[in-house]
Amino acid sequence: MHYQFCIAALYFYMGNYDAALNELNVLLDNKNLETLPAYHGYARILHLLIHFELDNDLLLESLGRATYRFLHQHQSDYQVEMHLVRFMRNVSQIPNKRQMIIALQNLRDKLTPLQNEDFEKEAFEVIHYLDWIDSKLANCSMVEWTERQATKILN
Numbered sequence: 001m002h003y004q005f006c007i008a009a010l011y012f013y014m015g016n017y018d019a020a021l022n023e024l025n026v027l028l029d030n031k032n033l034e035t036l037p038a039y040h041g042y043a044r045i046l047h048l049l050i051h052f053e054l055d056n057d058l059l060l061e062s063l064g065r066a067t068y069r070f071l072h073q074h075q076s077d078y079q080v081e082m083h084l085v086r087f088m089r090n091v092s093q094i095p096n097k098r099q100m101i102i103a104l105q106n107l108r109d110k111l112t113p114l115q116n117e118d119f120e121k122e123a124f125e126v127i128h129y130l131d132w133i134d135s136k137l138a139n140c141s142m143v144e145w146t147e148r149q150a151t152k153i154l155n
Helices: 002-014 017-029 037-053 057-073 079-093 097-116 121-126 129-137 142-154
Strands: none
Touching (some): 037 079, 129 142
């Protein structure tokens, strides 16, 4: 399960959303949640991010509700996940690109202080939420964003 999630995440970060979705669907179809319920939750979050990237805004509302229920039932207490799910559930209500940028900035403002909390760190290590938001704000892919950041560090 962990391996499939990592492969899906790599496809996601590379911008190959169809391949990421295929890997995630195999993982999400696995109903044996006792093995690694946390990774099933991470997979659902990544699933939301992929559908955001694919502009499936109307699907995000129902997927967001299902993801919220799943996380609540499995007592996932990561605030970062709850903020992201709420954001995704409301994406279809955002009327234009300018408002989307404002909504992403607001989401980033909510998540930034959480990255330093001991309990929340694991969620930020599994999915790089802030890098994803920053790539959206910079209007580039995750790969481009990562390359830009690496170049800044190396120079």
